[in-house]
Amino acid sequence: MxxxxxxxxxxxxxxLANEIARxxxxxxxxxxxxxxxxxxxxxxxxxxxxxxxxxxxREQREVERRAIKLMALRHPFAADLRQVLTAxxxxxxxxxxxxxxxxxxxxxxxxxxxxxxQITKGIERMGKIAAFQLKTVLDSYARGDVQAALSVWMHDxxxxxxxxxxxxxxxxxxxxxxxxxxxCAHLLFVAKNIERIGDHCTNIAEMVHYLVxxxxxxAERPRAKDDPTPVDPSSAAGV
Amino acid sequence: MAxxxxxxxxxxxxxxxxxERAVRTLWAxxxxxxxxxxxxxxxTLQDYEPLMRALPDPxxxxxxxxxxxxxxxxxxxxxxxxxxxxxxxxxxxxxxxDAVQAAMRDHGVRTIEFVSGPDPGEHFRCTxxxxxxxxxxxxxxxxxxxxxxxAAERMRVDFVANASHELRTPLTALSxxxxxxxxxxRDNEAxxxxxxxxxLAQADRMRRLIDDLLALSRIELDEHIPPSGLADLxxxxxxxxxSASPMAAQRDVRVEVRxxxxxxxxxxxxxxxxxxxxxxxxxxxxxxxxxxxxTVEIGAAANREEAMEAAGRRWRNAGRIxxxxxxxxxxxxxxxxxxxxxAGHGIAIRHLPRLGERFFRVERExxxxxxxxxxxxxxxxxxxSRHRGxxxxxxxxxxxxxxxxYFECAD
Numbered sequence: 001m002x003x004x005x006x007x008x009x010x011x012x013x014x015x016l017a018n019e020i021a022r023x024x025x026x027x028x029x030x031x032x033x034x035x036x037x038x039x040x041x042x043x044x045x046x047x048x049x050x051x052x053x054x055x056x057x058r059e060q061r062e063v064e065r066r067a068i069k070l071m072a073l074r075h076p077f078a079a080d081l082r083q084v085l086t087a088x089x090x091x092x093x094x095x096x097x098x099x100x101x102x103x104x105x106x107x108x109x110x111x112x113x114x115x116x117x118q119i120t121k122g123i124e125r126m127g128k129i130a131a132f133q134l135k136t137v138l139d140s141y142a143r144g145d146v147q148a149a150l151s152v153w154m155h156d157x158x159x160x161x162x163x164x165x166x167x168x169x170x171x172x173x174x175x176x177x178x179x180x181x182x183x184c185a186h187l188l189f190v191a192k193n194i195e196r197i198g199d200h201c202t203n204i205a206e207m208v209h210y211l212v213x214x215x216x217x218x219a220e221r222p223r224a225k226d227d228p229t230p231v232d233p234s235s236a237a238g239v
Numbered sequence: 240m241a242x243x244x245x246x247x248x249x250x251x252x253x254x255x256x257x258x259e260r261a262v263r264t265l266w267a268x269x270x271x272x273x274x275x276x277x278x279x280x281x282x283t284l285q286d287y288e289p290l291m292r293a294l295p296d297p298x299x300x301x302x303x304x305x306x307x308x309x310x311x312x313x314x315x316x317x318x319x320x321x322x323x324x325x326x327x328x329x330x331x332x333x334x335x336x337d338a339v340q341a342a343m344r345d346h347g348v349r350t351i352e353f354v355s356g357p358d359p360g361e362h363f364r365c366t367x368x369x370x371x372x373x374x375x376x377x378x379x380x381x382x383x384x385x386x387x388x389x390a391a392e393r394m395r396v397d398f399v400a401n402a403s404h405e406l407r408t409p410l411t412a413l414s415x416x417x418x419x420x421x422x423x424x425r426d427n428e429a430x431x432x433x434x435x436x437x438x439l440a441q442a443d444r445m446r447r448l449i450d451d452l453l454a455l456s457r458i459e460l461d462e463h464i465p466p467s468g469l470a471d472l473x474x475x476x477x478x479x480x481x482s483a484s485p486m487a488a489q490r491d492v493r494v495e496v497r498x499x500x501x502x503x504x505x506x507x508x509x510x511x512x513x514x515x516x517x518x519x520x521x522x523x524x525x526x527x528x529x530x531x532x533x534t535v536e537i538g539a540a541a542n543r544e545e546a547m548e549a550a551g552r553r554w555r556n557a558g559r560i561x562x563x564x565x566x567x568x569x570x571x572x573x574x575x576x577x578x579x580x581x582a583g584h585g586i587a588i589r590h591l592p593r594l595g596e597r598f599f600r601v602e603r604e605x606x607x608x609x610x611x612x613x614x615x616x617x618x619x620x621x622x623x624s625r626h627r628g629x630x631x632x633x634x635x636x637x638x639x640x641x642x643x644x645y646f647e648c649a650d
Contacts, residue, residue, distance in 0.1 A: 011304070014325060018305065021327035022336055029333065032357055122592055129564075131357030136567065142328035143319075151567040154544065158561050161592070165560075168589040 009074050016066050016087045017142075020094075023059045024138040027094045030056070030101035031134055031197060035127030037108045038190055039120045046112075049105035056098035063091035079214075086211040090141065093200040093207075097134065100193040100200075107186045114183045119169055123190060126162040130194045133159070133201040141208050149208035152201055153217065159198035166191045284308040284370070284377045297382040301326050303343060303375055314382070326380075330355065335380075338367040342378045352385075361463075362389045386463055394459055402452050405598055405612075409441040409448075416441070444612075451614040455597075458511065458618060462625045469649050470505055470512035472577050473498040476535045479516035483524050491529045494520060498537040503575045505646040511622045518615040519579040519642050525611065526583035526640070533582075539575045539648060543629075546574035550643035551631025557641075558588035559633035562595045562616075563623050576645035585636040594632055595620040619644070 030049055037046040067088040070076060076084055111117075133152050140148035167188065174184045209217045284300045288309050291298050297314035299307050307324050314320065320329045327336060338349045348368040354360040362385040370376045416438045424430040473496075480494045487494050505512070516535075523533040540546035543565070551559060586594070586601055593599045598613040623630045623644050634640035 014304070017325060018327045021325075021331040022333060025331035025333045025336065028331070032354075032360075121596065125592055128357050132564075135356050138331065140567075142325075142331070145567075148567040155561070155564055158564065161558075161560050165589045165592045172589070 009076075009080075012066070012070055012074070013080065013083055016063065016070065016084065019059060019063050019066065020087050020090055021138075021142060023056060023063065023091060023094045024134075024141070026052070026056050026059065027097045027101070028131065028134055028138065030098050031127070031131050034101040034104040034108070035124060035131065035194075037105055038111065038127075038187075039124045041108070041112050041116065043109060043112050046105040046108040050102050053098050053102040056095055060091045060095040063087060082211050082214065086207040090204050090207050093203045097197050097200050100197050104190050104193050107190050111183055111186050117173070117180060117183055117187065119166070119173065119184075119187060122162065122166045122169060123187065123194070126159060126166065126191060126194050129155075129159050129162065130197045130201070133198055137201045137204045137208065141204065141211075144208070144212045146209055146212045149205040149212075150217075152205040153209075156198050156202045159195055163191055163195040282371070282376065287370070287379075294381070296384070299326070299380045300370065301339065301378045301380060303377060305339070308377055335365055335367070338365075339378055339380065342367045342369045343375060346375065361386045387460075390463070391460065394456055398452065398456055401597055402448075405448055405452075406445060409445045412441045413438055448612050448614075451612045451618065454514070455614055455618050455621065458621045458625065462621055464625070466506065466508040466511070466626055468506070468508060470507040470509040471502040472505060472512065472516075472537045472575055472646075473501075473503050475509075475513045475516040476520075476537055476577060478513060479520045480535060482517065483520045486521070487524045487533070490524060490527070492524050492527045492531050492533060494524065494533045494535065496535045496537075498535075503537055503539055504649040505575055505626075505628075506649045507626050507646060508622075511625070515619050515622050515644055516577060518619050519577070519644070522611075522615055522642070523579045523581035523583075523640075527581045528583065531582040534580045536578045536580070537575065538578075539573055541573060542571070543574050543645075546576050546645045547629065547631065550576035550578050550629075550645045551633055551641065553641070554633055554635055554638070557633040557635040557638070558586075558591055559631065560591040560594075561629060561631050563620055563628075563630040565627045565629050573648040574645050575648050576643055578641055578643040580639060580641040582639040585638055586632075586634040586640055587636065591632060591634065595630070616642075 030052065033045055033049050036042065037049065067084050070084050071081075074080075133155065136148055137152045139145070140152065170184045170188050170191075174181045206217050209215070284302060285308070287300055291300065291309050291311040294311055295313070297317050298311050299314050299320075300309040302308045305326050307320060307322050307326055307329070310320055310322060318329045326339065330336075332353045332355060334351050334353050338351050341347065342349060346369045348366065350364065350366045352362070352364050354362050364383040364385055366379075366381045368379045368381070370379055416434045420431055420434050424434060476496050476498060480496050483494060520533065520535060527533055538549055540549050547561075551561070590601050594601075595616045597617045600611060600613045619642075620630055623646075626646055628644055628646035631643045631645070632640065
């Protein structure tokens with residue numbers, strides 16, 4: 001009964017896609033919540049995010065298990081093979097995104113022990129963009145929408161620009177008042193984590209492009225103009 | 240080959256039913272005493288389609304494999320989903336996926352609330368209910384959109400907090416001036432006149448603040464309702480430039496509108512688009528030095544990316560940021576942009592991301608007061624967001640700033 005075999009195969013591919021959707025939902029929630037936790041200084045929410053991360057890790061192992069089984073038993077090729085491969089790789093990116101959100105939550109716990117810093121607005125904006133990018137790229141995966149994936153890929157520079165500006169602002173803060181160095185350093189890592197969440201979104205966008213077209217993305221991605229490394233302390237202090 | 244073990248559970252039932260039907264046709268004549276019921280056909284999910292169509296809220300029916308079997312127009316519009324699409328490709332929020340799975344398993348009805356997407360996401364109250372007696376036919380998922388209600392609540396809270404904070408400054412000034420007039424300056428005619436003028440200025444400032452706050456909250460209220468109607472960017476720019484001319488003349492600033500003879504039509508609320516042009520041009524005039532030039536340019540491009548290039552990526556050495564980026568829209572749509580350039584001091588890169596934030600004023604640290612409420616750009620941003628357009632800024636110190644908005648063209 002060859003028809004039966006094909007049906008079971010497509011059901012397995014469906015199950016894999018369902019798993020990625022669920023993982024994506026979890027990662028999305030973790031990112032949104034972690035930003036909210038930093039901004040609202042919400043210790044309870046932060047602890048919740050840290051606890052929930054194990055679930056994402058479990059889901060990732062499940063995706064891996066399913067992908068290996070599919071490849072071993074069904075020998076998929078062409079579009080089916082791409083579907084299995086991209087699911088595997090996207091699950092890796094989502095797992096990392098979950099880790100980064102968890103790290104933000106952990107830093108929130110530390111941040112909440114010192115006085116509030118008036119810079120969390122910038123973090124909130126940056127986090128909003130990252131969450132939007134993640135939502136768009138997961139939608140593009142669910143719909144096989146290359147155009148949306150491309151737009152995610154193009155707009156990563158927005159996050160980079162925010163990161164660079166936050167970096168400068170935090171540096172200024174630290175130089176003005178050395179007592180803020182410890183919380184500012186944590187916020188710096190929070191910003192860096194958000195920036196890396198954006199990078200994982202562009203990875204997923206590349207995967208979506210490969211999944212749908214069978215080709216790798218080739219164009220050069222636009223970069224934010226300002227590189228954060230060459231900051232002159234004297235000029236930053238003067239602003 | 241088809242042993243029971245490798246047939247999926249869902250199929251086992253249908254095989255059984257098929258076998259049953261085969262036996263029934265074999266024994267075509269009715270067996271006396273076992274009269275067949277009036278409707279021998281088993282109900283299908285498609286039978287519920289008229290009911291689903293009648294529901295005012297988004298609703299779907301899922302088959303036991305988790306694919307959409309029936310979807311009403313409300314849901315179709317909102318998620319661009321079709322029958323046979325996997326439900327998890329439409330909504331991936333963990334609580335709702337869990338509720339659907341649990342409903343398939345234990346036939347219980349569940350109601351959950353969830354927020355979809357990043358802040359300010361869409362708030363839904365969602366009921367998940369299994370259908371069918373005995374053998375599960377599928378699951379009904381019914382949504383109620385609570386976004387507007389929650390936005391209204393949040394806005395009330397925000398409005399009170401923001402407004403009271405900002406109104407306190409002029410109010411403090413007013414009461415101090417009143418105290419002075421009533422006390423030390425009571426008998427001095429010249430001082431009294433001077434203080435009354437200052438009081439008028441403060442009262443004026445309060446009125447402007449209240450006007451802007453009210454405008455902002457009105458825009459926010461229907462931000463999630465896409466605009467209908469058509470607006471001409473060129474007309475909006477010309478009108479705004481005209482009404483900015485008294486202030487421009489006072490500051491010795493020239494405003495130049497560069498637009499073709501044709502109108503550039505976009506889908507939008509005419510009054511709100513006019514407000515966008517007005518706020519951008521007013522700002523540019525305010526921040527231009529005496530004798531400066533403000534240019535307003537309108538143009539169109541073949542697609543979104545080209546419009547963004549033309550509208551906000553012109554200066555090589557400028558810092559730039561996208562204050563609002565529209566969701567990826569349909570392919571092959573033309574876009575139009577409006578770009579306002581001033582020759583002011585420019586804005587430091589580190590301030591760029593905070594533009595458009597309520598009550599954020601760049602020059603606050605320098606202590607100079609230009610009479611802005613700090614809400615103009617926030618209003619622009621919310622209008623742009625409602626129109627699914629974009630807002631770009633590029634700025635270079637000592638060269639100037641350019642603010643640009645871009646929208647999808649009307650067909």
